Amino acid sequence: MYSTIKSQPTIFIIFGGTGDLNQRKLAPALYNLFLEGWLPEQFSIIGTGRTPLSDEQFAEKLLDGINQFSRSGKVQQEKWDEFSKHIFYQVSDAKDASTYQEFGKRIENHNAEWNTKANVIYYLAVSPNFFPIIAENIKKSKLADDPEKSRIVIEKPFGHDLESSKELNKLLASIFDEHQIYRIDHYLGKETVQNIMAFRFANSILEPIWNRNYIEHVQISVTEQLGVGDRGDYYDGAGAMRDMIQNHLLQLLCLVAMESPVSFNADEVRDRKVDVLKAMRRFSPDDVRFSAVRGQYSKGWIEGKEVPGYREESKVNPDSNTETFAAVKFFVDNWRWHGVPFYVRTGKRMHQSSSIITIQFKDVPHMIFPTEASESWQQNRLIISIQPEMSIRLQVQAKRPGLDMVLNTVDMVFDYKGTYTNQAPEAYETLLLDTMLGDQTLFMRGDQVEAAWDLIMPILSTWEAKKSLSFPNYSADSWGPEVAEALIARDGFHWFSLPLAGKK
Structure with a gap:
């Protein structure tokens, strides 16, 4: 099957990009969406983490995960060469607001290159204690000022109890509109x-x-x-x-x-x-x-x-x-x-x-x-x-x-x-596509x-x-x-x- 539905140009910024979730689930899902024509022609996957890596080293790490966990099996070299051109890595400390400026520059560069304003999806594939920190730093860096173009994906657990879930909802609502918040449950x-x-x-x-x-x-x-x-x-x-x-x-x-x-x-x-x-x-x-x-x-x-x-x-x-x-x-x-x-x-x-x-x-x-x-x-x-x-x-x-x-x-x-x-x-293929399509x-x-x-x-x-x-x-x-x-x-x-x- 090859999709006739095309989403808009999209930038994925994956916090915890070097982690297990990205390697086992997100990267294989994005690769399969690419193989079947669901990704737009203009897309970018930017992994973030504190470990110093080059774009090529990060891509190799994702390749290992895709070869092990993708339902489509090991990659075809020609397809991988095409897909990997869209993979980038940014060294970043999620707690340091100043490092978020680099994300802003990358987004601007892609928008200029593509001659359009892309959707930006912030995927929090990190420990729950980082959810409020990353959300607040996105706000400080003015990376979510356009509610029609930015979205945030939150993995479970969403809070530890009723009070903490209310606090997290309140914080997110002060930064994003509800239609921008994607609380993901893979089930x-x-x-x-x-x-x-x-x-x-x-x-x-x-x-x-x-x-x-x-x-x-x-x-x-x-x-x-x-x-x-x-x-x-x-x-x-x-x-x-x-x-x-x-x-x-x-x-x-x-x-x-x-x-x-x-x-x-x-x-x-x-x-x-x-x-x-x-x-x-x-x-x-x-x-x-x-x-x-x-x-x-x-x-x-x-x-x-x-x-x-x-x-x-x-x-x-x-x-x-x-x-x-x-x-x-x-x-x-x-x-x-x-x-x-x-x-x-x-x-x-x-x-x-x-x-x-x-x-x-x-x-x-x-x-x-x-x-x-x-x-x-x-x-x-x-x-x-x-x-x-x-x-x-x-x-x-x-x-x-x-x-x-x-x-x-x-x-x-x-x-x-x-x-x-x-x-x-x-x-994750279904849920990532739905996030792109809003x-x-x-x-x-x-x-x-x-x-x-x-x-x-x-x-x-x-x-x-x-x-x-x-x-x-x-x-x-x-x-x-x-x-x-x-x-x-x-x-x-x-x-x-x-x-x-x-x-x-």
């Missing part, structure tokens, strides 16, 4: 996540049953086999609730639960998501005891290799009270969803890495078949698999071939690999971030006030702590998982 760029809206609102057969009359409960499960790796210092101050539920999982919940927007306008879509967060039932300290559980992994074996427990990981406090697993039962108190529980769970060092949304429908009102015909009976389920498999499957009951009447579950499957031959874009549909608005923090703060406050005496309470390669099973079993349900190739 929203995933192909299957975007397809939730298409699946819901482009098919008339779903809307009549997408409510409490037909849906019994919803599960959203994002599990990881990996531990914290070299992120121990960050993770020990965050935990599963902040790292995953406050952003990724609540975003998925909003897509499932939102009302139909009037149009695909960015603010219209985001208004409906905020409506969901505002309608969600708040927690009292007693509610937290019964509706939220936490866990921390111990050592174990993953795919034949022994792995350490969380407290033995690098840069982690040996007495850490940080949760590596969290499960919560939410309710959305509106007409559509009243009484329907939304169960979410996430954890590290789990049995498999997967992201799955399961919608379980209510049972048939009257069973006409004899018991022996329906021993394997199960309720209808809609399963949206985000990763590693990208699919949407509807599980229904059907007669097994034969002379007797025996029912079993069959899957009606939409599988990306089986349906489309072209490769799905990576999430489309904020897949980005979080300030009030949406604050509403999500407001919802989970009672849980965080309760957990932080009382140290868990049971940690660690689940072993590596398990499905999490027993208390998570009890959370959902009390309502007569159990957690679902989708069998993957090579997994039992």
Whole structure:
């Protein structure tokens, strides 16, 4: 595919340009956009960092990342020669406002060379404590004076709690208009996540049953086999609730639960998501005891290799009270969803890495078949698999071939690999292109971030006030702590998982 949509001339200034995020995600995404014709003819990628590098050395560093992590495989030399002409490096200390003058000069030079005023995207691929510093220095250097031409991209986490997120929003609002601020959540760029809206609102057969009359409960499960790796210092101050539920999982919940927007306008879509967060039932300290559980992994074996427990990981406090697993039962108190529980769970060092949304429908009102015909009976389920498999499957009951009447579950499957031959874009490709085009549909608005923090703060406050005496309470390669099973079993349900190739 070669794009017929062209964005305007664009300058990317990537703070943290020598870091892991740029090498693994941003550079491969920009290169793939270039290969498929989505980048404008006039563009520039300016990496920044304190390490002294030449343009050529920086380009070589990005080349290593692209060769390792790009979905298109190793670069073709001819294409790389063309792409690398647009790569530059600027030594800069993010804390030193005087070094930002060089960015201004580079922007002016590109504008003169291109004979136009380019869009400038400031991408903050840095530690969150640098977000306010960089934003204030951009303001001091007058690098964002044109609100129609400058944009800022903020990676998660957006704040550490409700108050810090409000402070950061207030600071950014004093420098940028809301339409210039792109709070990025890579989950929203995933192909299957975007397809939730298409699946819901482009098919008339779903809307009549997408409510409490037909849906019994919803599960959203994002599990990881990996531990914290070299992120121990960050993770020990965050935990599963902040790292995953406050952003990724609540975003998925909003897509499932939102009302139909009037149009695909960015603010219209985001208004409906905020409506969901505002309608969600708040927690009292007693509610937290019964509706939220936490866990921390111990050592174990993953795919034949022994792995350490969380407290033995690098840069982690040996007495850490940080949760590596969290499960919560939410309710959305509106007409559509009243009484329907939304169960979410996430954890590290789990049995498999997967992201799955399961919608379980209510049972048939009257069973006409004899018991022996329906021993394997199960309720209808809609399963949206985000990763590693990208699919949407509807599980229904059907007669097994034969002379007797025996029912079993069959899957009606939409599988990306089986349906489309072209490769799905990576999430960052989608989000970077939308940033260039000025489309904020897949980005979080300030009030949406604050509403999500407001919802989970009672849980965080309760957990932080009382140290868990049971940690660690689940072993590596398990499905999490027993208390998570009890959370959902009390309502007569159990957690679902989708069998993957090579997994039992």
